[in-house]
Amino acid sequence: MIPTARCMAAKPAGFFKRSADELSRLSKIAWNTEGLHTPTKPYTMLDFEDEGSVAGCKTMADRAVGGFSTASLDYVPEDPSSNTPGHARFHGNISTKLPNNWRVERTGYAAFRNRDRGLWLFGRLYWDVDPYAYLALRVKSDGRRYTVNIQTDSIVETDIHQHRMYTRHHRVQSRSTSDEHLSPHASAEASESAEVAETKYPEGIPPSLSDIPPESTVMSSASATTSGSTGWETILLPFNAFVRTNYGFVMEPQTSLLRQRVKSIGIGLTDRVEGPFDLRIHRMWATNGIGEQEAEEDRLICGADALPVDEGVRSGWTDKGTEGQQQERPKAKGLKGLRSEWDQ
Numbered sequence: 001m002i003p004t005a006r007c008m009a010a011k012p013a014g015f016f017k018r019s020a021d022e023l024s025r026l027s028k029i030a031w032n033t034e035g036l037h038t039p040t041k042p043y044t045m046l047d048f049e050d051e052g053s054v055a056g057c058k059t060m061a062d063r064a065v066g067g068f069s070t071a072s073l074d075y076v077p078e079d080p081s082s083n084t085p086g087h088a089r090f091h092g093n094i095s096t097k098l099p100n101n102w103r104v105e106r107t108g109y110a111a112f113r114n115r116d117r118g119l120w121l122f123g124r125l126y127w128d129v130d131p132y133a134y135l136a137l138r139v140k141s142d143g144r145r146y147t148v149n150i151q152t153d154s155i156v157e158t159d160i161h162q163h164r165m166y167t168r169h170h171r172v173q174s175r176s177t178s179d180e181h182l183s184p185h186a187s188a189e190a191s192e193s194a195e196v197a198e199t200k201y202p203e204g205i206p207p208s209l210s211d212i213p214p215e216s217t218v219m220s221s222a223s224a225t226t227s228g229s230t231g232w233e234t235i236l237l238p239f240n241a242f243v244r245t246n247y248g249f250v251m252e253p254q255t256s257l258l259r260q261r262v263k264s265i266g267i268g269l270t271d272r273v274e275g276p277f278d279l280r281i282h283r284m285w286a287t288n289g290i291g292e293q294e295a296e297e298d299r300l301i302c303g304a305d306a307l308p309v310d311e312g313v314r315s316g317w318t319d320k321g322t323e324g325q326q327q328e329r330p331k332a333k334g335l336k337g338l339r340s341e342w343d344q
Contacts, residue, residue: 038131038288038317039131039132039288040288040291040313040316041291041293042136042285042286042287042291042293042294043127043129043132043285043286043287044283044285045127045129045135045262045265045284045285045286046114046265046281046283046284046285047283048086048087048088048281048282048283049078049085049086049087049282049283050086051075051086053088053114054073054074054075054088055075056114056115057073057088057112057113057114057115057266058112058113058114058115059071059072059073059090059092059110059111059112060110060111060112060113060268061092061109061110061111062095062107062108062109062110065099065104065107066099066100066101066104066107067097067098067099067104067107067108068095068097068099068107069092069093069094069095069107069108069109069110070092070093070110071090071091071092071110071112072089072090072091072092073088073089073090073112074088074089074091075087075088075089076088076089076280082230083230083300083301083303084230084301085282085301086282087140087280087281087282088280088281088282089278089279089280090112090267090277090278090279090280090281091276091277091278091279092110092276092277093275093276093277094108094109094110094269094271094272094274094275094276094277095107095108095274096108096272096274106272108270108271108272108273108274109268109269109270109272110268110269110277111149111266111267111268111269111270112267112268113149113151113264113265113266113267114264114265114266115264116263116264117263117264124153126153126260126261126262126263127262127265127286128259128260128261128262129239129259129260129262129286130260132239132259132286132287132288133238133239133240133288133289134218134236134237134238134239134286134287134288135148135163135236135237135265135284135285135286136234136235136236136237136283136284136285136286136287136290136294137165137234137235137237137281137283137284138232138234138281138282138283138284138298138301138302139165139167139232139233139234139235139279139280139281139282140231140232140233140280140282141165141167141169141233141279141280142169142277142279143167143169144269144271144273144277144279145164145211145269145270145271145273146164146165146267146268146269146279147162147163147164147165147209147267147268147269147270148162148163148164148165148237148242148265148266148267149161149162149264149265149266149267149268150162150242150257150262150264150265151262151264151265152257152258152259152261152262152263153258153261153263154255154258156246158246158247159244159245159246159251160244160245160246161242161243161244161245161257162208162209162242162243162245163208163209163241163242163243164208164209164210164213165235165237165267166213166217166219166237167219167233167235168219168220168233168305169231169233200248200249200250203250203252206243206250207241208237208241208242208243209243209250214241216238216241217235217236217237217238217241218235218236218307219233219235219236220233220234220302220305220306220307229303229304229305230301230302230303230304230305232280232282232301232302232303232305233302234290234298234302234305234306234307236287236289236290236307239257239259239286240256240257242257244257248270265284267279267281282301288310288312289310289312289313290307290308290309290310291309291310291313291314292309292314295307295308295309
């Protein structure tokens with residue numbers, strides 16, 4: 001079979017392109033002295049408008065242990081008529097059927113993540129998200145209980161930091177909320193949680209893995225109606241809220257996410273609710289809040305569910321004092337800022 005031009009173009013970047021892209025990014029940071037103050041621009045990690053980003057990911061499912069769940073990650077081209085961007089479609093079917101293998105006691109999971117980012121001129125390539133507070137995701141969800149997974153270059157290679165991917169589509173307001181306001185899978189989720197919670201969460205379910213979004217999660221506050229909604233939404237998950245797990249079990253003691261050396265990011269589905277799933281992902285990036293450029297793109301894609309501009313990003317994180325005077329946070333912008341501090 002002769003590979004087509006589209007197939008060739010969708011291949012992950014090679015060594016020289018990775019090196020050139022990383023050198024270009026670091027050069028811009030150095031030239032603009034961005035490393036000397038809090039970044040206001042986003043740091044793209046996976047952009048699925050690029051078909052090569054989809055080709056650079058791998059899917060996983062319980063079929064690896066004899067199960068029957070399926071998972072696929074496909075590229076969907078943009079559709080300008082509906083303001084739908086090019087994106088990745090993570091879809092398949094969850095099955096809890098057990099294989100004829102006495103060693104396997106549980107099945108029913110599917111996931112994807114980026115492949116090893118490879119080498120560049122100065123060694124293995126990692127994402128350094130240390131200057132950023134949030135992982136942002138623009139998605140279109142079917143309402144199931146997806147989990148965002150981050151793997152770093154940690155001592156224990158099988159450790160994964162996790163956070164529930166909350167969306168308005170399946171948001172559970174409270175345990176006492178009537179069934180008509182719950183997720184279509186809520187009852188199954190509740191029974192599953194009761195079954196395994198004591199083993200998986202010996203210290204109690206962490207807030208960032210519970211059914212109710214913690215206050216630290218940034219979500220659209222638009223009404224739950226579909227009027228003016230495109231189905232797309234952007235969610236900001238704090239990096240410091242991710243929970244260290246190992247094979248799905250919360251580990252103690254907890255350790256901070258090694259933000260300087262992020263190996264992979266991805267999304268998994270482990271709700272063990274049988275049936276199809278379909279999640280669309282446009283982009284995943286590190287940010288300190290929604291800026292003007294991000295907000296404009298968000299309004300175009302997400303419509304009524306777009307997030308507003310973060311005032312901290314807009315103002316450079318200045319706070320007003322009790323007497324109405326502005327008290328600026330030290331920014332140390334550029335070499336001039338460092339020199340003025342040195343001379344004081």
